[in-house]
Amino acid sequence: MSSHATVEAQVSDRQLVETRRGEIVRAAVKLFSERGYYSTTIQSIAREAGISVGLVYQYFREKDDLLYLSLKDVLETYEREIPQALEGVTHPLERLRVAIRTYCRVVDRLRAATVLTYRSTKSLRPERRRYIMDGETRTNRLLEGCLRECVAEGFMHPVNGPLLVYQYVHFAHAWALKRWAFKRRYTLESYVREGFKLLVDPFLTAKGRRVRR
Amino acid sequence: MSSHATVEAQVSDRQLVETRRGEIVRAAVKLFSERGYYSTTIQSIAREAGISVGLVYQYFREKDDLLYLSLKDVLETYEREIPQALEGVTHPLERLRVAIRTYCRVVDRLRAATVLTYRSTKSLRPERRRYIMDGETRTNRLLEGCLRECVAEGFMHPVNGPLLVYQYVHFAHAWALKRWAFKRRYTLESYVREGFKLLVDPFLTAKGRRVRR
Numbered sequence: 001m002s003s004h005a006t007v008e009a010q011v012s013d014r015q016l017v018e019t020r021r022g023e024i025v026r027a028a029v030k031l032f033s034e035r036g037y038y039s040t041t042i043q044s045i046a047r048e049a050g051i052s053v054g055l056v057y058q059y060f061r062e063k064d065d066l067l068y069l070s071l072k073d074v075l076e077t078y079e080r081e082i083p084q085a086l087e088g089v090t091h092p093l094e095r096l097r098v099a100i101r102t103y104c105r106v107v108d109r110l111r112a113a114t115v116l117t118y119r120s121t122k123s124l125r126p127e128r129r130r131y132i133m134d135g136e137t138r139t140n141r142l143l144e145g146c147l148r149e150c151v152a153e154g155f156m157h158p159v160n161g162p163l164l165v166y167q168y169v170h171f172a173h174a175w176a177l178k179r180w181a182f183k184r185r186y187t188l189e190s191y192v193r194e195g196f197k198l199l200v201d202p203f204l205t206a207k208g209r210r211v212r213r
Numbered sequence: 214m215s216s217h218a219t220v221e222a223q224v225s226d227r228q229l230v231e232t233r234r235g236e237i238v239r240a241a242v243k244l245f246s247e248r249g250y251y252s253t254t255i256q257s258i259a260r261e262a263g264i265s266v267g268l269v270y271q272y273f274r275e276k277d278d279l280l281y282l283s284l285k286d287v288l289e290t291y292e293r294e295i296p297q298a299l300e301g302v303t304h305p306l307e308r309l310r311v312a313i314r315t316y317c318r319v320v321d322r323l324r325a326a327t328v329l330t331y332r333s334t335k336s337l338r339p340e341r342r343r344y345i346m347d348g349e350t351r352t353n354r355l356l357e358g359c360l361r362e363c364v365a366e367g368f369m370h371p372v373n374g375p376l377l378v379y380q381y382v383h384f385a386h387a388w389a390l391k392r393w394a395f396k397r398r399y400t401l402e403s404y405v406r407e408g409f410k411l412l413v414d415p416f417l418t419a420k421g422r423r424v425r426r
Contacts, residue, residue, distance in 0.1 A: 119333075133393060159410075170387060173383075194373050198376060202416060
């Protein structure tokens with residue numbers, strides 16, 4: 001990880017840093033989402049996390065650190081959980097579906113932080129913003145790999161992979177961004193199933209359609 | 214239009230209000246996009262528009278007015294230009310393609326304001342936020358009407374209309390939101406063509422596929 005991607009803490013116990021930071025970041029995400037990045041103070045984050053302002057400053061130097069770690073956390077969750085979910089899944093079509101479903105589940109769990117990515121990435125310092133964009137590109141490649149495999153093994157027709165992957169990603173993000181439109185109509189699982197009908201099934205070859213879901 | 218949707222001005226000449234407001238809103242969108250909503254002052258907007266702060270206050274009461282009119286402008290442009298573009302277009306499939314293409318062209322022209330919609334809708338007062346969401350729903354219905362017509366006349370297979378329309382909308386918005394990823398690979402027109410291959414063509418019936426593009 002390059003230096004700009006590191007956030008320094010004054011505490012040396014790694015485990016403690018992780019735990020405390022997790023608590024503080026969760027409080028920050030909640031407030032950034034409710035009030036916006038600029039209107040949220042370190043004071044209010046400390047209050048929300050139930051700790052002192054001085055303690056926050058032992059783990060973070062400035063508000064930009066908090067925003068950066070919040071957004072990085074979402075991306076790292078995709079990069080950790082999608083490969084985990086794919087372990088032991090061998091059929092290319094099943095791998096694609098598992099990857100999309102897992103992406104959607106992470107969005108569901110980290111809804112506030114997902115919305116925050118859209119609202120506040122631009123508030124980050126430029127080199128950190130770059131790092132967040134690169135993280136998104138890496139996650140997209142995970143999905144693209146699954147898609148390419150489906151095409152290579154003749155289960156799907158050739159497609160514009162990068163663009164279809166963006167549709168997968170937007171479909172997943174929409175679960176957080178358009179919550180007001182979707183929450184009464186779908187559960188997460190029914191939303192994902194409807195998504196497959198629009199974004200996977202239409203591209204199946206005859207061989208792909210024969211594969212049992 | 215209900216009262217919360219109206220922004221009061223101290224100037225009575227309607228034409229002048231429209232022109233001046235247009236200038237001020239464009240300056241505001243530019244600065245909100247570059248610096249974020251909260252970091253932008255009325256002073257800096259006046260400077261950007263090349264007019265005095267006092268003059269801005271003759272057309273707007275507060276910053277929320279400016280943000281609201283910026284976002285409303287995007288939605289009203291869809292609602293005006295999509296029906297205009299559809300005038301005289303009779304074939305359902307062509308109507309659907311024209312509607313999507315027009316949506317994308319509006320996004321292309323109002324890129325900064327489109328991004329602002331994602332970044333700052335939540336900064337609006339609740340009743341105005343509601344009005345913006347309703348505007349989005351109305352625009353979606355325009356597209357959904359075109360889609361339904363294609364299905365009703367047997368050119369497309371039955372689909373989950375509202376959800377596929379959201380994919381159209383995200384596809385269009387992505388042209389603004391993911392500019393960094395797309396600008397080197399596509400022109401607007403080639404982007405739209407690739408979009409049709411993913412979001413329209415796969416749903417065509419045999420009858421739909423026989424229609425000349």
